[in-house]
Amino acid sequence: MNQDAQKVLIADDxxxxRQVLATLLKPEHVVLLAKSGEQTIERAQRHLPDxxxxxxxxxxxxxxxxLRRLRGDPATAHIEVIFITGMGRPEDEARGLKLGAADYITxxxxxxxxxxxxxxxLQVVRQRRLLEHLAHMDGLTELANRRRFDExxxxxxQRASRHQHPLSVALLDIDSFKQYNDHYGHPAGDRALRSVARAARSGMRRPCDLAARYGGEELVLLMPETDAAQALFVAESIRETVAQLLIPHEFSSASPVLTVSIGGATLPLGAEESASALFDAADAALYRAKEAGRNRVNWRM
Known part of the structure; x- marks a missing residue:
């Protein structure tokens, strides 16, 4: 079966x-089964079917x-629901549609x-998710955009604070990028920014890690459940990868090739720091990296 096959949950006592519908759908879809309301809700929350x-x-x-309970949970609120019923009265169908059902089959x-x-x-679901993906993506770098990062x-x-997990965030800035654009032109600047974005994305090796474009030539890296030593290693690897691209930049004060400065901070275990304070600490670390000569990583431990 295609690994991108969509999931359908069949809930019928x-x-x-259940067997007839499963037989119909299994050749092209991942089929989940439930025979009670509680089981339906539990499997919807766990598997998030389409x-x-x-x-x-x-x-x-x-x-x-x-359906009311599914719509009341943000995790399941947007799952498409088709009612299957032996009741054919228009008022029964209208009741389901008012609650948010997508369709009715008798x-x-x-x-x-x-x-x-x-x-x-399912085609509607695919189209909606494509639009959501595009809305969350930066068009130039194809990284997540600032809105998606903020979310x-x-x-x-919140998850790190609740479960007492470390959380690391870093800001990456291309060194002397204005001078690069001024002397090589904005099309070359766009190509350089895309190259740096690819390097940052390749450094985010776990599904939960995120590289996003925060604005201009600034990227942001988010590494859940990552302590300061691990995050520093990742940031340094990305810095080295960018330098090894050997993109000429003869107008940089840091290096004859394009380089980046990175500043980061980690929310340590048990800390009560706010999200904004953690981000500000990473921003301050980036400032110190620039002040120290650029083309380096500075981390608040």
Whole structure:
């Protein structure tokens, strides 16, 4: 199966219905099964499916209550839901649609219709996620943009504070970039910035690590569950990678090739520092790196 296959959760207390729908969908999708309302909610929270096919009549709670609870949880609020029901009254359908269901399929269902509707709603999910991805991406560097960084930084800081995990953040600035643009031209500056962005992204080796464009020639690196020594090693590796690109920069005061300065800070275990204070500490460390001659990493331990 394609590793990008979308996930569909089938919630129905009738084993035959679950098996029929699973057989229809398994060739092209990852299929999850639930036979109660509580099980549906738990599996939705754990697996975050792209679509839920939800029976209105479940043994422990009705589908309307399941949908209300899904919509009340930010993690599951945007999952597409198709109701499956033996109730054909317009008022039942209207009730589900008002609660946020995407569609209604009545039993006994026609397999051709089911497949067509599932395909339609999963296409909507794909398009929405593509738009969300583009909205979170910087067009020039193809890194996450500042808005996306701010969202993830806030969430990771809360998680680090709650679970007493270290959190490291670093600011990266291209040395003498104004002079580079002035003498080599803005198209060359854009190419250089993209090269630095690729180096930063390659240094973020775990899925939870993030490199983002913060503004102008400044990038930001976010490393959850990473202590100061580990983060310093990553930052120094990125600095060296940029220098080894050997992009000529004869107008730099730091080096004959393009280089970067990096300043970082780590939220230590048990610290009560705020997110803004941690970011400000990284910014101050970047300032010290520049003051010390650029093309270096400075870290607040």
């Amino acid at each position: 009738d084993g035959i219905n 679509l839920i096919m939800l029976d209105v009549m479940l043994p422990d709670m009705d589908g309307y209550e399941v 039993k006994p269902f026609n397999t051709t219709v089911v497949m067509a509707r599932v395909a339609t709603h 993830i930084f806030a969430a990771e800081w």
